[in-house]
Amino acid sequence: RGAIRFDNVHFAYDADRPILKGVSFEVPAGKTVAVVGPSGAGKSTLSRLLYRFYDAQSGSITIDGQDVRQVTQKSLRAVIGMVPQDTVLFNDTIAYNIRYGRIGASEAEVEQAADIAQIGGFIRALPKGFSAMVGERGLKLSGGEKQRVAIARTILKSPPILILDEATSALDTRTEQEIQAALDIVSKDRTTLVIAHRLSTVIHADEIIVLRDGVIAERGNHAALIAAGGLYASMW
Ligand code: ADP
Ligand code: ADP
Numbered sequence: 001r002g003a004i005r006f007d008n009v010h011f012a013y014d015a016d017r018p019i020l021k022g023v024s025f026e027v028p029a030g031k032t033v034a035v036v037g038p039s040g041a042g043k044s045t046l047s048r049l050l051y052r053f054y055d056a057q058s059g060s061i062t063i064d065g066q067d068v069r070q071v072t073q074k075s076l077r078a079v080i081g082m083v084p085q086d087t088v089l090f091n092d093t094i095a096y097n098i099r100y101g102r103i104g105a106s107e108a109e110v111e112q113a114a115d116i117a118q119i120g121g122f123i124r125a126l127p128k129g130f131s132a133m134v135g136e137r138g139l140k141l142s143g144g145e146k147q148r149v150a151i152a153r154t155i156l157k158s159p160p161i162l163i164l165d166e167a168t169s170a171l172d173t174r175t176e177q178e179i180q181a182a183l184d185i186v187s188k189d190r191t192t193l194v195i196a197h198r199l200s201t202v203i204h205a206d207e208i209i210v211l212r213d214g215v216i217a218e219r220g221n222h223a224a225l226i227a228a229g230g231l232y233a234s235m236w
Helices: 043-050 073-079 094-099 107-116 143-157 173-187 222-228 231-235
Strands: 004-014 017-027 032-036 058-063 080-083 161-165 191-195 207-212 215-220
Touching: 004 043, 017 032, 017 043, 017 058, 017 191, 017 207, 017 215, 032 043, 043 161, 043 191, 073 080, 080 143, 094 107, 094 143, 107 143, 107 173, 143 173, 161 173, 207 222, 207 231, 215 222, 215 231, 222 231
Parallel strands: 032 191, 032 207, 080 161, 161 191
Antiparallel strands: 004 017, 004 058, 207 215
């Protein structure tokens, strides 16, 4: 379950400047579709429309045939796990931040999710910045570590649909590999929309959508798009 369909979606933040100009694609249930394209093409906007931070001006976005505008925010967010570009953490321990994914989770479940996301070592720590209020136990988290907290939270939540909006900030190779390994575990058998800012993550996607200036310029899997020799091939 959890098939996503964008059908002729038009969207503008400001009326005089269209961002998405008739975008249609599907993410079949259980599959992974990655969206790539130049900065400013409208990639992250797609994820914001699916999660309903904003609504499209025309066209439709459906999940299992139901328009996302017809479900409550609460039930929409129950079926979608969002790993945003920049995770904002609560003023509490890493464990608390992970448990937010499913409040009733046991200690063991929180620890297991943290281990998969490779942050098992410091779940009692507090994010730095907040630590001034509580003493010197604070831990300065990098962008990659914050993303891993969001991944652990999503593992615990275990939603049928996953939106992964990759961090635009550069991650070192090891962090990138660790995050990828955790994401491979989370996205397995889930409907996954990846807003890809790193090309290395898209190679195994079932389909790659190349967005340029708010329209789909190319689509296909990695091998087909490389063979086509177009925009995607030129990005490598
Ligand atoms: P991408 O993810 O492909 O880099 P985005 O979807 O983030 O692109 O943004 C597409 C365009 O919309 C960009 O030109 C960006 O500046 C603009 N934009 C993004 N968010 C907003 C906003 N909240 N208000 C106005 N313009 C925005
Ligand atoms: P939850 O689903 O846990 O209630 P939210 O839906 O408020 O959380 O936000 C999910 C994530 O998306 C948060 O980590 C937040 O930083 C990010 N986010 C919230 N609002 C926006 C927005 N307007 N644009 C982009 N990202 C956002």
